[in-house]
Amino acid sequence: xxIVITGGGGFIGSxxxxxxxxxxxxxxxxxxxxxxxxxxFPAGLPEDPRLAALAGDISDAKFAERAIPxxxxxxxxxxxxxxxxxxxDFDLGMRVNLGGMRAVLDQARKCVHPPRLVFASxxxxxxxxxxxxxxxxxxxxxxxxxxxxxxxxxxxxxxxxRKGYIDGRSLRLPTIVVRPGKANAAxxxxxxxxxxxxxxxxxxxCPLPPETGVWLLSPRKVVEAFIHAHDLSAAxxxxxxxxxxxxxxxxxxxxxxxxxxxxxKIAGAQARKRVxxxxxxxxxxxxxxxxxxxxxxxALAMGFKADPDVDAVIRDYIADEGIKV
Amino acid sequence: xxIVITGGGGFIGSxxxxxxxxxxxxxxxxxxxxxxxxxxFPAGLPEDPRLAALAGDISDAKFAERAIPxxxxxxxxxxxxxxxxxxxDFDLGMRVNLGGMRAVLDQARKCVHPPRLVFASxxxxxxxxxxxxxxxxxxxxxxxxxxxxxxxxxxxxxxxxRKGYIDGRSLRLPTIVVRPGKANAAxxxxxxxxxxxxxxxxxxxCPLPPETGVWLLSPRKVVEAFIHAHDLSAAxxxxxxxxxxxxxxxxxxxxxxxxxxxxxKIAGAQARKRVxxxxxxxxxxxxxxxxxxxxxxxALAMGFKADPDVDAVIRDYIADEGIKV
Numbered sequence: 217x218x219i220v221i222t223g224g225g226g227f228i229g230s231x232x233x234x235x236x237x238x239x240x241x242x243x244x245x246x247x248x249x250x251x252x253x254x255x256x257f258p259a260g261l262p263e264d265p266r267l268a269a270l271a272g273d274i275s276d277a278k279f280a281e282r283a284i285p286x287x288x289x290x291x292x293x294x295x296x297x298x299x300x301x302x303x304x305d306f307d308l309g310m311r312v313n314l315g316g317m318r319a320v321l322d323q324a325r326k327c328v329h330p331p332r333l334v335f336a337s338x339x340x341x342x343x344x345x346x347x348x349x350x351x352x353x354x355x356x357x358x359x360x361x362x363x364x365x366x367x368x369x370x371x372x373x374x375x376x377x378r379k380g381y382i383d384g385r386s387l388r389l390p391t392i393v394v395r396p397g398k399a400n401a402a403x404x405x406x407x408x409x410x411x412x413x414x415x416x417x418x419x420x421x422c423p424l425p426p427e428t429g430v431w432l433l434s435p436r437k438v439v440e441a442f443i444h445a446h447d448l449s450a451a452x453x454x455x456x457x458x459x460x461x462x463x464x465x466x467x468x469x470x471x472x473x474x475x476x477x478x479x480x481k482i483a484g485a486q487a488r489k490r491v492x493x494x495x496x497x498x499x500x501x502x503x504x505x506x507x508x509x510x511x512x513x514x515a516l517a518m519g520f521k522a523d524p525d526v527d528a529v530i531r532d533y534i535a536d537e538g539i540k541v
Numbered sequence: 542x543x544i545v546i547t548g549g550g551g552f553i554g555s556x557x558x559x560x561x562x563x564x565x566x567x568x569x570x571x572x573x574x575x576x577x578x579x580x581x582f583p584a585g586l587p588e589d590p591r592l593a594a595l596a597g598d599i600s601d602a603k604f605a606e607r608a609i610p611x612x613x614x615x616x617x618x619x620x621x622x623x624x625x626x627x628x629x630d631f632d633l634g635m636r637v638n639l640g641g642m643r644a645v646l647d648q649a650r651k652c653v654h655p656p657r658l659v660f661a662s663x664x665x666x667x668x669x670x671x672x673x674x675x676x677x678x679x680x681x682x683x684x685x686x687x688x689x690x691x692x693x694x695x696x697x698x699x700x701x702x703r704k705g706y707i708d709g710r711s712l713r714l715p716t717i718v719v720r721p722g723k724a725n726a727a728x729x730x731x732x733x734x735x736x737x738x739x740x741x742x743x744x745x746x747c748p749l750p751p752e753t754g755v756w757l758l759s760p761r762k763v764v765e766a767f768i769h770a771h772d773l774s775a776a777x778x779x780x781x782x783x784x785x786x787x788x789x790x791x792x793x794x795x796x797x798x799x800x801x802x803x804x805x806k807i808a809g810a811q812a813r814k815r816v817x818x819x820x821x822x823x824x825x826x827x828x829x830x831x832x833x834x835x836x837x838x839x840a841l842a843m844g845f846k847a848d849p850d851v852d853a854v855i856r857d858y859i860a861d862e863g864i865k866v
Contacts, residue, residue, distance in 0.1 A: 306704060344785060353680060354680070355678060355679070355680040355681070356680075357785050358696075358700075359703070361700055361704070364696050364697070364699070364700040367696055368693045368696050368697070371683075371689050371692055371693050372689070372693070374689070375683075375686055375689040378684070379631060379686070460669060460682050
C-alpha cells in the first residue's frame, strides 16, 4: 500500500502514521510507503524507511500533484484550517478546507486505480435548530464556515465515489479529547485543555460554563476509526446507503463539569482546583451551535466504536503521553 | 435597482427579464438596469434602454467581474449545465455549476452593498432512499453530479449570507413544465415534450412509462417565485431558519399519463394520439432518483404558490406561446 496522510504533521495525523507503521499493513496488504503531507512537521518523526514527509500547501494543485503520485492506493485527508480560524479568516478557510479538498480529489482521480480516501469531517456539520438526539437522518445545517466547508467536502467525496473516481469514506468526527500540546485556535480547544492543563500543573480558565456538553472521542479511538473506515469494503459503504459515503462516528456525551470531576478523581483535588471559569462569549456562541447527543446506528452496525467512558479517555491520555499523576 | 440575470439567454431567464421590465420595479424600487448574462442569446431581445446583454462564461472570474459590477443590487443566478449534460461531462458540470457559483459569489461579495442573490437550485438535490412525501427536513442526498453541484451551491449561498457578504435565497425548483422550444439534454426534457410536441403537431416518443410521476411548476409560477423570493425581506428568510437560506418551492404531483390525458382533453384526441412510448433506460435511471411528492409548509408560509392543476399549466402554456388548438 502506498499511503498519503494530509495534515500528517498534526496531532491525529502523526498518531495515525505511528499506528500504521506499527501495524505494517492496511486492508491486509503490506505498507510499502507512507507519505506525510503538511505545511510543517514536528521534530522527531519516526526513523523508518517507509516514511517520507513532504512540506507544502495541499490546496496548491502543483504541490498536490507531487504529494499524491499516480500509484497512491490510500489517502487520509486530515489537512484543515480549524473552526475558529476558518471563521476569523473566511478566505483562508475556503482556500484550504475547500480548495484543499478539490486539489486532493482532482489528484486522486488521476491515480492508476481509484484510491481509497478517508476524509476527516466533523460534527460541526450540524447546527441550528437541532433535535435533542441527532441521528443518521439529521440534515447538516452548519452555522460556521468550517462546518459548511466540511459538508461540501462530504458531498464531493460521495459524488467522486459514485462516479468511480475514488473510493471515498467521510467520517464526522466528534470533538477529539484529550489533545496533547497547547491550546489552539479551534473553538473546541477548551474540551481538551480543561483536562490537560491541570494534569500538567497549569492553571486553566475555562471559557465555557461547566454544564456545557461535549460529544467526544479519544485520539486512540479516532485512529482506530480511520483505519477501520479505510479497511471496510466498498460494499459495506455503498449497499444500503446509495451514494452516501458519510457516517457520524460514535462518541460519548460528557459535560465540562463531568470531565473536571473525572480528572480530579484520577489526579487529585489539587489538579481540580487549577480550573476556573471565565466565559468567552465568542467561543460560547460557536460551541452552542454544536450538537451534543447522537444515536449512531449506522456507524455501530459498521463496527465503529466509542470510548467506554470519560475515565477511560483520561487514563488513556495519561498512559499515551506519559504524564506523572 | 441594478439587476443581473445569469442564464439570462435561457428560457426562464428570458421570461424573468420580460416580467421584470414589465413590472418596472423590484423590492418596490425602480429598475434602472437589467443585464442578461449568458453564453449566447436568442434573437429578438426586447428593445429597452434598461436592458443589456453580455455574452461570456460566468465561471471565468474575469468575465464575472465585468458581468457583476460593484453597484449591482440584485442577482438571479440561473446559469447551469443541465442534469444530463453534467452527468455525461463531469468536468463541464463542475466548472460551470460549481465554478460559476463561486465566481458569482466572489464577485457579489465585492459589491458596494451586499446584493440580494436568488439561486435556482433543484429538487435534483434529493435522491436515494426517500420518504414517500418529502418535507423541509429531508436531507439532500443527490444521486447525480448536477444535484450535488446544486446542493453545494446552496450551502455556499447560505454561508455567504450568514457572513453578510450577500443576502442569498436558494429555491429548489420542481421540474418546469411546459418548456417551449426543443427537447434538450436535461433528463427532465420528457416532462414538457410530452405536452408540447403533440400540441405542435409533432409525434413524440416518451422515454418513460405513463405512471412516471413529476413534481412540477409552470414557467409563470417560477418567474413569480423568483421575484417573490427576491422581494421578501431578509428577516423572512432568516428568523426561524438560522443560516438556512434554502426552500423547497411548492408544486403539484402529476403522472405522465395524467399530463397526456389533460393535454388530450384540451387539444383533442388527435393530439393525444401523437404520443407513443419507448423506454430509455439511461433517462429512466436518472428520473427514478427524483422525488415526486412534497409537503412544503415553509414555502407556503412564506407566500410561494403552486399551480392549481395540470389543466391550468397547459392552458397557460397555450396562451403564453400563442399555440393554435
